[in-house]
Structures are given as C-alpha cells and as structure tokens.
Amino acid sequence: MEIRHYSSNNNKTFSQILYEIMKGFIEGRELASRLFIRDLKASFRKSFLGFFWMFIPPFATAGIWIFLSSQKAVSIQKTPMEYNAFVFCGTIIWSLFAEGISKPIQRYQSVMGMMSKLNFPREAVILTSFYDIIYSFILKLLVLIPILWFLGYPPGFNFLFAIPAILGMLFVSISLGLLLCPIGLLYNDIGRALPMLLPFLMYLSPVIYPIQENTEFPVLKYLNPATPFIENARSFMGGYDFNMYSELVFWLIISLISFIIGLIVMKISLPIIVERSGG
Amino acid sequence: MSDVLIKVEGVSKKFCKNLKQSLAYGFRDIYDSVIGKKPSLKLRKDEFWAIKDISFEVKRGECLGLIGHNGAGKSTLLKMLNGLIRPDEGSIEMRGKVGALIELGAGFNSLLTGRENIYNNGAVLGFSKHEIDGKLNEIIAFSELGEFIDMPVQNYSSGMKVRLGFAIAAQMEPDILLIDEVLAVGDMGFVLKCFNQMDRLLQNTALILVSHGMPQISRMCTHVILMDHGKVLCNTDDVSYGITEYYKRFKTQIGDYNGSDKVELIVIRLISNDSIFHKEDDILINYGDSLKIEIEILCKDFVYSPSIQIAFFDKEQRSFAAISNCSDYVKFDKVTGKIVFSTQIDNVPFTQGKYSITIMLLEEKDNIRNTLFRYQSAVYFTVNNKIHGWTPIQFSPEWTLNVEN
Numbered sequence: 001m002e003i004r005h006y007s008s009n010n011n012k013t014f015s016q017i018l019y020e021i022m023k024g025f026i027e028g029r030e031l032a033s034r035l036f037i038r039d040l041k042a043s044f045r046k047s048f049l050g051f052f053w054m055f056i057p058p059f060a061t062a063g064i065w066i067f068l069s070s071q072k073a074v075s076i077q078k079t080p081m082e083y084n085a086f087v088f089c090g091t092i093i094w095s096l097f098a099e100g101i102s103k104p105i106q107r108y109q110s111v112m113g114m115m116s117k118l119n120f121p122r123e124a125v126i127l128t129s130f131y132d133i134i135y136s137f138i139l140k141l142l143v144l145i146p147i148l149w150f151l152g153y154p155p156g157f158n159f160l161f162a163i164p165a166i167l168g169m170l171f172v173s174i175s176l177g178l179l180l181c182p183i184g185l186l187y188n189d190i191g192r193a194l195p196m197l198l199p200f201l202m203y204l205s206p207v208i209y210p211i212q213e214n215t216e217f218p219v220l221k222y223l224n225p226a227t228p229f230i231e232n233a234r235s236f237m238g239g240y241d242f243n244m245y246s247e248l249v250f251w252l253i254i255s256l257i258s259f260i261i262g263l264i265v266m267k268i269s270l271p272i273i274v275e276r277s278g279g
Numbered sequence: 280m281s282d283v284l285i286k287v288e289g290v291s292k293k294f295c296k297n298l299k300q301s302l303a304y305g306f307r308d309i310y311d312s313v314i315g316k317k318p319s320l321k322l323r324k325d326e327f328w329a330i331k332d333i334s335f336e337v338k339r340g341e342c343l344g345l346i347g348h349n350g351a352g353k354s355t356l357l358k359m360l361n362g363l364i365r366p367d368e369g370s371i372e373m374r375g376k377v378g379a380l381i382e383l384g385a386g387f388n389s390l391l392t393g394r395e396n397i398y399n400n401g402a403v404l405g406f407s408k409h410e411i412d413g414k415l416n417e418i419i420a421f422s423e424l425g426e427f428i429d430m431p432v433q434n435y436s437s438g439m440k441v442r443l444g445f446a447i448a449a450q451m452e453p454d455i456l457l458i459d460e461v462l463a464v465g466d467m468g469f470v471l472k473c474f475n476q477m478d479r480l481l482q483n484t485a486l487i488l489v490s491h492g493m494p495q496i497s498r499m500c501t502h503v504i505l506m507d508h509g510k511v512l513c514n515t516d517d518v519s520y521g522i523t524e525y526y527k528r529f530k531t532q533i534g535d536y537n538g539s540d541k542v543e544l545i546v547i548r549l550i551s552n553d554s555i556f557h558k559e560d561d562i563l564i565n566y567g568d569s570l571k572i573e574i575e576i577l578c579k580d581f582v583y584s585p586s587i588q589i590a591f592f593d594k595e596q597r598s599f600a601a602i603s604n605c606s607d608y609v610k611f612d613k614v615t616g617k618i619v620f621s622t623q624i625d626n627v628p629f630t631q632g633k634y635s636i637t638i639m640l641l642e643e644k645d646n647i648r649n650t651l652f653r654y655q656s657a658v659y660f661t662v663n664n665k666i667h668g669w670t671p672i673q674f675s676p677e678w679t680l681n682v683e684n
Contacts, residue, residue, distance in 0.1 A: 001454070004377070006362055007370035010315050027405075034402035035386075042390040045431075117382035119362045120403050186305050269309040275294075275364040276305035 010268070021123060021263050028124025035111075035124065036131040054139055058095040062088045065208045079210045081238030085151040089234045090207035092140050093166060097226045098198040099136055100173025103129040105184045105191055112185070116274050122266070126178065133170050148237060162233040168248070169229035172255040176225070178262035182269045186277060206231060225251045281338040282374070284455050284485040285360065289369035290333045292355055292509075297325040318367050329355050330509045332369070337502075339454070342477075342486040344500035344518065346493075346525050351506040353489045357381065357457050360487065375454025378404070380461050380473075383444025389433035393424060393443050396432055400447045414450050421472075422446035442469060449476050456480060459489045474498065493522050493632065497667035519631055519665055526594075526633040526661050527561055538652030542582065542640060545575040545617070547658055551627075558658045564627055566664035566673070571623040574638060578615045582651065583644040585611065587620045590637045591671075592656065598637075599671045606643075630673045631664040 012020075044050050065087050068074040079086040107129045108115075115122065145155050184190035202208075205226050211217075228248040235242035295301035304323060311318065322328070330352040337343045345353045358364050359371060361379055386403035387396045397418055401411040411418075419428050422443045432440065441461070458477070462470055477486065477499060490496055496503065496518065503521030505512045507528065515521050538544065549556040549564075550571040556562040564570055574587060586605040590598045602622065609620070635656040642649050666673050 001375050004362060004373045005370065006359065006365060006373075008318055008366050008368050009370075010312055010317070030407050031402045031405075034399060034408075038386070038388050038391065038395075038399050041395070042388045045390040114382065114385045114403065116358070116363060118379060118385050118403060119377065120405065182309055183306065186302050186309075265309075265313055268312045271363065271365045272305050272308045272312065276301050 014264075017264055017267060018260075021267055024121040024123035024267075025127060028121030029127060031120055032124040032127035032131065035128045036135070040135070051139060054136060055143055058088075058091040058140070061095075061202075061208075062091040065091075076209050078212070080235070080240035082152060085148055085153050085238065086210070086234070087208050088147055088151070089144065089237055090230060091202075092144050093169070093230050093233055094202050094205060094207045094226065096133065096137055096140065096166065097169055097173045097230075098202070100129075100133050100170050101177040101180070101198070102194050103132055104174060104177035104181050105194075107132070108181055108185055109191070112274070112277065115270070122270050123263070126174070126263070126266075129174055129177070130170070133174065137166060137170065153237060153239070158236045158239065162236040165229050165232035165236070165248075168252055169226060169233070171259070172225050172229065172251055175255040175259040175262060178266065179258055181262070182265055182273065185273045201226075222247070225255070281340050283336050283338050284374045285335075285337040285343075285487070286372040287336070287360070287369070288334050288371075290330060290356075290359065290366045290371060291320075291328060291368035292330040292352075292359065292364070293322060293326045293367050294329045294355075295323075295326045300325045320368060328509050330359075333504075333506075333511055334369075335504060335511075335514060337455075337485040337487065339485050340482055341502060342481060342488060342500045344496040344503040344521070345487060345489045345506065346491070346496060346503060346521065347506035347512075348528060350508075352509040353506055354459055356506075357459050357487065357489060360455075361457055373455060376452075377455045377457070378448070378451040378453030380445070380448050380456065380458040383448060383461055384432075384440045385444075387432050387440070387444075390431055392431055393422075393428040393435070394419070396443070397447055400444060401450075404448060404451060406450070418446045418450060421449060438466065438469070445469070445473065452480070453484060455485045455487075457487050460491065462490055462492060462495055470495075493525065494667060494669050497522060497631070519663070519667060522631065522667070523563070523661055523663055529633070535655040536652065536657075538640075538654075541578065541580050542651050543577040543579065544640075544652060544654065545577055547575075547638065548573040549658060549660060556660070562658065562660035564660055564662050566627055566629060566631070566662055566666070567675070568627055569623055569625050570627050571621065572636070574620040576618050576620070576640065578618060581613045581615050582618075583613050583642050585609070585614060585618070585651075586641050586643070587622075588639045588641060589622075590639075592635045592637060593671045594633045627662060628672050628674055629662040629664065630671055631662055631667045632671065633659060633661045634671070635659045 047053070065074070066084050069076055069083055069087075076083060081089075104126060107125050111125055114120070145159070149155060180190050180194075201224075205224055207230065211227070211231065228244040228251060231244060232242050232248060295304055304326075308318065333356065335343070345356065347353055355364075357379075359366050360373060361377060361381070362373075384396075384400055386399040388399060391399070394415075397415065398408060398411055402408075406414075422428070422445075424439060424443060427435070427439065428443075432443075435443070445461070456477075462473055474495075477488075480486070481499075486499070488496065488499055500518050502514075502516045503518050504514045505521050505524050505528075512528075513521055513524050536544070547558055549562055550573065551564045552568050572589065584606070586609055588605065589602040591600040592598050602624075605620070605622070636658050637653070637655045638657045639653045640651040642651055664673065
C-alpha cells in the first residue's frame with residue numbers, strides 16, 4: 001500500500017528526491033500527452049488561421065532582414081551560405097530556442113489553478129513542455145525544408161545531421177526555462193521580461209549575422225549557449241564548416257546538470273509556490 | 280479490525296495576509312527548503328496561524344465531518360492532506376490511494392466537447408486512456424447529459440459541468456476520499472446520487488467531508504471535528520453534539536422589530552424543562568420537552584381584541600409552522616397597561632437544528648384587523664435531538680405490527 005508522509009521536516013535524501021521525480025515522470029506521462037493534445041485541439045477549434053500563427057514571427061524577422069539587406073541598407077558580410085537562406089535558417093532555429101525558454105513558465109502558469117486544488121504528478125507539466133516544443137520543431141522544419149530548397153539548398157542526407165543539434169538545443173532551452181520557474185512563478189517580472197529580453201538576445205547570437213573568424217566576441221562565442229547549436233544545425237543544412245564541438249559538448253553537460261538541479265528545486269519549491277500564489 | 284488510513288499529528292499552517300510580503304516569504308522559504316532548513320515556528324510580520332495544532336485519525340470505514348465557519352481552515356487542512364501544501368509544524372500520514380472530490384471538472388477545456396473533456400479530467404485524476412475507454416459509457420450515462428455530451432463545455436451550465444465532473448470522479452476507487460463542499464452545488468437528484476456513491480465507497484474507504492449542510496453531515500459522518508479560526512473546538516463521535524456546537528457559534532440574533540407607538544414589547548421568555556430563557560441566552564431545548572412562550576407587552580392606550588400570532592422559521596429562513604389559534608382562547612374586548620400572553624407546546628416536535636420565532640400582535644376593531652407589531656426572528660433557539668433530517672418536524676407516534684395468519 002502506498003504511504004505518503006508530509007511533514008515540516010525536509011529530511012528527504014537526494015536519492016529519495018530523484019526517485020520521486022522519476023516516478024513523477026513515469027506516472028505523469030499520460031497526463032502530459034493528454035494536456036498537449038487538449039491544448040492542441042482547442043487551439044484549432046477557435047482559430048481561423050490555426051497553426052499559421054506559429055510561423056509569423058520568425059518569417060517576419062527574417063523578412064525584415066532580407067529586405068534591409070536587399071536594399072543595401074544593412075550590409076552583412078561573408079555569410080557562409082547565401083544570405084536569405086542563412087537568415088531564414090537562423091531565425092527559425094532561434095525561435096525554437098526562445099520558445100523553449102518560455103515554455104516551462106507558461107505551462108506551469110496555465111495549470112496553477114489545478115495545482116492548488118488537485119494532486120497530480122507535477123513533472124507531467126515539464127514533459128508537456130517538451131511535447132509542445134517538439135511539435136513546434138516539426139512544423140517549422142516542414143516549412144523550412146521547402147524554403148531552403150527554393151533558395152538553392154535542397155534537402156539531403158546532411159539535413160538529418162541537423163536534427164540532433166536542434167534537439168540538443170531544445171533540451172538546453174527547456175533546462176534554462178526550468179531554472180527560471182521557481183522565481184518566475186512567484187514574481188511575474190521574469191515572465192514579463194522574457195518577451196523583451198529574447199529579441200535582444202537574438203542579436204547576441206549568430207542568427208542574422210555570421211560569426212566572424214577573427215573577432216573574439218566573447219558573449220557570442222563562449223557565453224551564449226544557443227550559438228554552437230544554431231551554427232551546428234545551420235552548417236549541416238548550408239554545407240559549411242563547423243568547429244565548435246567543444247562548446248557544444250560543454251553546454252550539453254551544463255544543461256544536463258542544470259536540468260537535474262532545476263527538477264529538484266521545482267520539486268521542493270512547488271508546494272511553497274502553490275501556497276503563495278495558487279487559487 | 281480497521282486500519283488507520285489518515286493520521287494527523289500536531290499540524291499547523293501559517294499564511295501571510297499581505298501579498299507582497301507573502302511572495303517575499305515564499306522566496307525565502309524556497310531558499311531555506313533547498314538548503315534543508317526547517318521552517319521557523321515564529322509568526323513573521325503579517326503572518327497568522329490558519330491552522331494550529333490539529334491531531335486526529337481516520338480509519339477505513341469512517342467518515343469524518345469537518346465543520347466550521349467560513350475561513351476556519353477546513354479547505355487548508357484538506358489541501359495539506361492532499362499533499363498540495365506542506366505543514367509548518369507536525370506531520371501527516373496518508374495510507375493508500377488518495378482521491379478528491381474537490382475541483383470537479385479540473386482539466387476541462389471549454390472549447391472541447393464534454394466527451395473529449397472526459398479524457399482530460401480523467402487524466403488529471405490519474406486514469407489512463409485505456410481505463411477511461413472502458414468506463415466511457417458508464418460515465419456518460421451517470422452524468423445524464425444525453426445528447427449534450429457532444430456539445431462544447433463552454434455552453435454548459437455550472438450544474439451540468441459539476442454533473443460531468445462528478446460522473447468522472449465517481450469512477451475513482453480510492454482508499455481515502457476527500458470531499459470539499461461540492462455538495463452545495465447541484466440539484467436534489469445530484470446530491471442524492473453523491474450520497475449513494477459515498478455510501479457505496481464508505482465501507483472500504485476513509486472519508487473526510489467538508490460541508491455547511493448539517494443534514495448532510497449528520498447523514499454521512501461517524502465523527503465530527505468543529506474548527507474555529509484554525510483551532511479544533513471539538514472532536515467527537517457524537518455527531519449531533521458536534522452539530523449543536525456548530526450552531527451555537529452563530530450568534531445571528533438580530534431581529535427586525537416593526538411596531539407602532541401604541542404598544543411596547545417588554546420581554547419574551549421561553550420556558551422549557553424548568554429553565555427560563557431570554558432572547559440573549561443560548562437557548563437549548565430537547566425534542567419532546569414542553570416549550571412555554573411568554574410575551575410581556577405594555578399597552579400605552581386601549582388595544583381592542585388583542586391576539587398573538589407566532590411563526591416558526593428554520594435556519595434557511597423558511598417558515599414551516601405557526602400558531603394562529605390565540606383568538607380561540609383569548610377573548611378580551613379591550614385591554615390596556617401591562618399584559619402577558621402565554622402559551623405552551625407540550626411536545627416539541629422539531630428535528631435537531633436552529634430555529635427562530637417571529638411574533639405578531641394583532642388587534643381587531645369593528646371587524647378591521649390591524650398589526651400592532653411584527654418582530655421577525657424575535658428569538659433563536661436550538662433543538663437537541665438524536666434524530667436529524669431534512670425536515671424541521673419529526674413526529675414520534677407509536678407503531679404496531681399485526682402479522683396475520
């Protein structure tokens with residue numbers, strides 16, 4: 001018989017907490033997919049344009065930069081692939097990163113009412129965030145491939161190699177998003193700041209301009225977790241060289257550690273958050 | 280030998296009144312929790328004890344009623360039992376699968392149909408898709424929504440949503456079931472269905488029921504805990520005693536007096552079982568005792584053919600009984616000065632509960648009747664009775680059974 005023990009003492013061991021988190025993921029997997037399907041169905045019911053809304057922001061950003069470049073208002077030098085394709089690739093991949101960071105806070109906020117009334121495995125919400133972002137990835141890929149083909153980059157076997165890079169980037173973005181959750185769910189400053197900060201961060205990443213070989217722009221190259229992943233994916237699709245494998249592995253390891261830390265902190269802090277801000 | 284499924288020992292919980300302060304404490308508490316520090320037991324600024332030092336046990340087959348005024352801490356206690364928030368002091372042990380009839384219809388998306396939402400709510404409650412597929416027809420039949428099951432939930436009335444939510448939740452077979460005031464909404468048919476469901480579960484479950492409906496509490500519960508501002512006032516297996524104590528907490532003694540200058544009401548006395556009660560007292564009368572009502576009035580002028588009418592109101596302010604035969608016994612053409620009306624009911628036939636009486640003084644002159652005063656809810660009194668039920672009057676006649684052949 002299952003026995004649950006709640007007390008004011010926090011004397012659970014590290015391995016006990018990890019075990020409970022794992023159990024939460026396993027028990028919550030059906031709920032996670034159900035939440036994803038529910039919101040997906042609902043988003044189509046009351047919308048005329050439906051999932052076209054997903055594409056408008058990256059297309060708009062790409063469109064602006066292509067226009068500016070074509071008008072020679074801005075001159076971006078030495079892109080390793082044809083500029084239009086370079087920018088499209090960049091903005092679409094970046095949009096996935098930005099979505100991944102915002103997703104955990106959004107998802108948790110949407111179930112806050114339920115969390116304050118019913119007990120269900122909270123880890124299901126994180127799984128749902130993953131499902132959301134992978135769905136978005138598939139849709140954007142389906143659009144990106146024909147566009148690249150049209151711009152002179154037909155899909156080939158090398159495109160497949162871009163997929164692990166993007167999946168890795170999704171994992172990194174969700175880990176970061178998860179770390180923001182404990183404070184982000186208490187104070188809505190983080191949720192408000194993200195939509196403003198993310199476009200700004202885009203310009204600190206090699207999205208609409210390439211990494212120049214000789215400049216040592218430290219934020220771009222070393223401190224930005226998105227950089228190696230964007231470059232890796234785009235390099236496979238655009239057929240150019242990539243040499244930031246050490247940074248790639250570094251950020252993957254950091255993300256794995258921060259993901260586990262994020263899960264533990266969320267597990268401990270969710271009851272406190274629910275108590276202070278739930279219904 | 281029943282096993283103890285719920286064990287609560289010395290549990291307390293504090294909340295903060297000020298939101299900004301509360302969020303700041305939340306931030307601090309998260310940090311303390313992560314590094315493994317115990318929460319402090321002192322009240323910080325703007326904090327108060329929502330629950331202080333509660334202990335009880337519930338065994339399988341028992342139903343505990345949690346009653347108390349709004350804000351007494353009942354739902355907070357349920358949240359702690361359900362594992363949603365942590366106690367600041369003490370410990371809770373829950374054995375077995377925990378189910379909750381708390382937020383019926385959680386997980387519903389109003390754009391989807393009732394049928395689709397069955398899967399959503401079911402998933403939140405812990406059912407797998409396979410389990411729901413098996414129970415789908417049963418759920419739809421139980422909800423009695425008929426063709427509306429395929430209509431978007433945004434078009435449902437709140438009663439329909441609750442019916443659907445309950446139909447899904449009723450499929451749960453937990454070891455512990457927590458029920459929080461869901462019985463307040465819903466029509467009579469729904470409430471009776473809830474009770475039948477709870478009866479079905481009671482043998483194998485430990486139930487905790489939070490409700491303001493005392494007939495429901497007295498019907499279902501084997502034990503009662505009365506809470507007041509976070510503390511336990513009484514924890515008893517004498518359910519009618521607990522309910523009487525609950526009624527006593529409500530001092531709604533404000534009556535409404537409308538009168539003329541000609542007369543002045545001096546005092547109203549209720550006399551039962553050799554005790555004399557005035558309206559300010561906590562009046563407790565036993566079922567079956569006699570109840571004498573005395574009304575003293577000062578007439579400043581002549582009053583012609585005076586009579587008194589008395590109406591009895593239940594706690595929902597519905598009138599259910601009256602005494603209107605005063606003029607059959609009191610035949611005075613005209614009176615003045617101090618007068619005392621007196622009447623006696625020999626056998627108080629009321630079910631357990633809180634009641635009030637409304638008194639009117641009438642005069643009749645030249646075949647015209649005039650109300651000289653009307654005192655709504657003049658006196659409140661509580662009747663103590665082992666029998667509880669929905670109706671205010673309870674007869675206890677004798678019975679015989681003739682077996683023929």
